[in-house]
Amino acid sequence: MMPFPFSMLKNIPRIFRRSGIEAGGGGRRWQGAPMLGAPTQSTLAARGPAMARASALYVNTPQGNRIVEAWTAALVGKGFHARSQHPDRNVAYQLNTTFELLANAHLPTIIRAMVRDGEAFVQLVTDPDGKLRLRQIPADQIDPSLTRDLGNGARIIAGIEFDGEEQVQAYHVLPEAPGTPFGMIGAPIRVPASDMLHLFDPLFPGQVRGLSWLSPVLLKLRDRDEASDALLMQLKVASLITGFVRDPEGGAAGFGESPDGSVNVSLEPGAMRILPPGAEVTFSQPGQGLQQAVDFLRGQDREIASGVGLTFEALTGDLERTNYSSARVGLLEFRRRAEMLQRNLIEARFLRPLWQRWIDAQVLAGVIPADPKELVDFRSARFVSPGWAWVDPQNEVAAEVAAIDARLKSREEVVAGRGRDIDDLDEELARDAQAGRAVQ
CATH class of the missing domain: 1.10.287 (Helix Hairpins)
Structure with a gap:
């Protein structure tokens, strides 16, 4: 028996010792770990590729499509209700009805863009007759390549112009969206910030452009789709029964020969074959392990759902292992996040500024009196989000x-x-x- 190496005992404290904060430490376990040293620059660099990949997965994969549509349905639902605080209820009713027709018609496509592309741009256009019109602009039409210093602290970052106080002053819009057939190629047009609504969910302070909500799971979504296709091919192969006949004598192993000299190895229900000594027939089994693969894919779906803020049931529609209590707990957490986004994104960044600009357009068109005292009643409004x-x-x-x-x-x-x-x-x-x- 070999003696115990007591010299190793002195290394045990070193192995189990933890000094300082592990998240900021080094060592082999941290080798190759990703680091995000400059979040604002990283989001700008990743915005374009992430948007293009998310768009492809949205139109090509069921999970990618479901993520965008589930979030759109949760945030928009049947649409928002406007509640004007004007004391005359007939006037308030007319204002509410007209505004809801204007805003709710555009909300689904706006929210789809925000989830899929990470951001949505809506230009407010006033027609010659004074009517306000909404024009949704693709994200890449806000020139992402335009970045330069304007002096005195002002600058343009990815097509968005800031003054020295970090306030957005304008958006630089290309004449046509990239890839538009017969589109115009020219210098971007400067659109004042008062004429543009920009919706995105900032992840870091100072973030200028939005990042696709699918970004945490884009790579996993692609791998999961390829794995599903591979399993489907495996099932197709499994449905083709392949047999192997072994005959030590090199003959037909008891199977009859057809007039053309080929061996008839067809099988019929209830048929029995007598094989000569030493001959055997075996069949391939390509479908083994499929159930384990299905369980593994279900686990991947749970990770994907977690990465995009959805419940597993909302992502997959799979209610097989769901009970009332667990479903309700998951829904409550999901609804809490959805209500936060409805209040802080849709209402604060879209509905309220749109209401104010729409009232101004009504004043310019002569529909609403321009008396400042009366305008206070017209500008005051509340919004009711869709129910659950x-x-x-x-x-x-x-x-x-x-x-x-x-x-x-x-x-x-x-x-x-x-x-x-x-x-x-x-x-x-x-x-x-x-x-x-x-x-x-």
Whole structure:
């Protein structure tokens, strides 16, 4: 028996010692680990390739398409309700209806662009008759190659012009989107910031352009799609039964010969073959391990769903292993993030500035009086985001009623949570009550 190497004992503390903060340490375990030293520069460099790859996966893969469409449906739903605070309810109703027709028609394509490309640009165009029109601009039409110093702290970064106070002053828009058939090639046109709405979810302070929401999972999405195709090919091969006949004598191993000299090895239901001694027939088994591969792909789907902020069920539509409690917990977390994006992106960066500019256009067109005192009432507005479908209607309605009775919630809060305008609801209830009295 070899003696125990006691000299190794002195190395044990060195092996298990942890000094300082591991995240900032070195060593072999950190070799090759990615580092993001300049986030703003890295996002600018990755923006174009990530957008092109996300677009390809959106149109070519079910998971890529589902990510964009699921987020669009969650954020837009049936559309936002405008609630003008004008004291005259007839005027408020007209304002709300007209604005909703203007904004909601563009919201799905705007949100698709924001999720898929990482950002969306909407130019506000005033027609000769004073009517405000929305023009959505592809992300690459905001010249990403235009970056230069303008002096006194002002500069242009990836087509967006900033002053010395870091405030956006203008957007430099190419005459046509890159790749447009028969498109014009020319210098970018300077569009004032007041005429452009830019929607994106900044990941880092100082970020100028958006990054595709699919960026954390783009590589995994591509590999997952290729693995799925490989499994499909494997299944197709597995459906082709391949047999191998071994005969030590070099003959037909008991199979008959056809008149043309070929060996008839066809199989029929219930058929039995008597083989000579030493002969055998074996079959290939190319489909082994498929179930394990399917479970592995399901695990990949969970990682992809986590990377894009969706639930596994929302990404795949697979409810096989889902129960009510786990589904509800996942939905609550997802809805909390969706409500944050609805408030901070759609409402703050699109609806509110669009409402103000739309009111200004109405004033210039003579539709709204230009009296500053009256304009205060016209400019004031609230927005109701689309509601969520109930998972368990009976219990959830009972809980909402109990919260109202306990004065923990107002009727308006509950109705707004369903994506309804409380004034519209009260008018409908009043009509129902009047119709009921008329029937009696």
